[in-house]
Amino acid sequence: MKKVSVLGSTGSIGTQTLDVISRDPDSYEVVGLAAGSNIELLLEQARAFKPKLVSIATKELAERIRGELPPGVRVVYGEDGLNEVAAGVGADYVACALVGSLGLTSTLAAIEAGATIGLANKETLVTAGHIVMKRAADKGVAIVPVDSEHSALFQCLNGERLRDVKRLVLTASGGSFRDRSRDELGGVTVADALRHPNWSMGAKVTIDSATMANKGLEVIEAHWLFDMPYDRIDVLIHPESIVHSMVEFEDTSVMAQLGNPDMRVPIQYALTYPERRSSPASALDLLAKGTLHFRPMDFSRYPCLRLAYEAGKAGGTAPTVFNAANEIAVSRFLKGETAFLAIDEIVESVLASHSVLASPDLETILATDAWARSEASRIG
C-alpha cells in the first residue's frame, strides 16, 4: 500500500487524484488531506478516505469541522497544518496540488521527509526551482511531474540521454481567446476567460492559459525538471490538446505523447510510475479526430510568454517576481478589479521595477515574493 497525502485535495487536481486512488483502493492508503476553505468537500473526503490528519486554511474553519470528523481523524490548520500533512503522517507520496507559491514550504517539507513528490503545483518550481531541485537531489527524492506537458516530456525522455535531446516542444491550446486578436480582448469578462476549450481546471490556471502565462510557467518548470536551457525549450500552439508535448532528438527523431485531454492519466502515471495501469480515461481515437493542427507561437499576442522567457533567462529572483505578480494580477482580474489585458501590464511593470538578485536563498525568495505581491496589488 502506498501511503499518500494530498495537498489541495478539494481542487481540480486534488479531486481527480482521489478519484484515481478510489478506483484502486488496494494500492493506496490516504494518510493526509489538506484544503483551503471548502469544508463540506473536505469532510466528505475525510469520511470516504479516513486519513490520519486533515488540514484547513484557518483555525476558525478547523474548529468548525472538528466535531464532524470521523473518529481518529485529527484536524490542523494554516501553514503548519500543510507542513504536517506533507511531512508528519508518514506519506510515501505527496500530491502537491495547491495553487500558487503558497505550495513551496509544504513541498520542501515533503522533500525533507523523503516522500516522492507528484508535482502539479508548477508555481513552486517557478518561484524557487534551484532550491527545490537541489533539496530533492540531496535527499534522493523523485519529483514526478503531473502537469500534462511535463508528464508527456517525462514519458518521452524515459531512458534517453539528455545530451541526445535537441529541444523540448511544449504544446499550448491557445486558451479561451485563441481565435481572437489582442484588439478584441478589451472588454472580455471573467466568465468568458474561464471557458477553456479543452480542459476543465481551477480558475487560476484557466486564466493563465488564456494569457499564456501558464505556458511561461511551464517553460520555467521544464527548465528545472529536465535541466534544459531556455533556448532549447519551444512552444507550439496545438488547439486540440491531443499531443501533450514532444522531444526532438539530435538525429531528427521526435517523440510525442498523445491522449485525450484527461488529467487522470498523468495523475495516475505519477502515482504508479514506472508501472502503467488501466485508466478511467477514454481511449484516443485518431481516426475520429481526423486532423490535428499546429500553429507557431505569436509572442506579441501573448506578452506573458515573452516575459516568462525573459524572467527565466535572467534567473535569480526574476521568475519569483514573474510568478508572484502574475498570481496577484490574476486574482485581481477574477475579483473584477482589473481588465483582462491588465494582467500582462501588471506583470511587465512589476518585473521592470525589480532589480534581480542572483542565487537567492529561501529567505530572499520569500521576501521577493511578498514584495512582488505588494507591488502588483497597488498598480493601476
Ligand SMILES: NC(=O)C1=CN([C@@H]2O[C@H](COP(=O)(O)OP(=O)(O)OC[C@H]3O[C@@H](n4cnc5c(N)ncnc54)[C@H](OP(=O)(O)O)[C@@H]3O)[C@@H](O)[C@H]2O)C=CC1
Ligand atoms: N487543474 C488542472 O487540470 C491542472 C492544474 N495544474 C496545476 O496544479 C495546481 C492546482 O491547480 P487546480 O487543481 O486547478 O487548482 P484549484 O484552484 O482547483 O485547487 C487549489 C487547491 O488549493 C487549495 N488551497 C487554496 N488556498 C489554500 C490555502 N491557503 N491553504 C490550503 N489550501 C489551499 C484549494 O482549497 P479550497 O478549494 O478548499 O479552498 C484547492 O484544494 C496549480 O499549480 C495548477 O497550475 C497543472 C496541470 C493541470
Ligand SMILES: CC(=O)[C@@H](O)[C@H](O)COP(=O)(O)O
Ligand atoms: C492540463 C494542463 O496541463 C494545463 O496546464 C494545460 O496545459 C492548460 O492548457 P494550455 O495552457 O495548453 O491552454
Ligand SMILES: [Mn+2]
Ligand atoms: Mn499544463
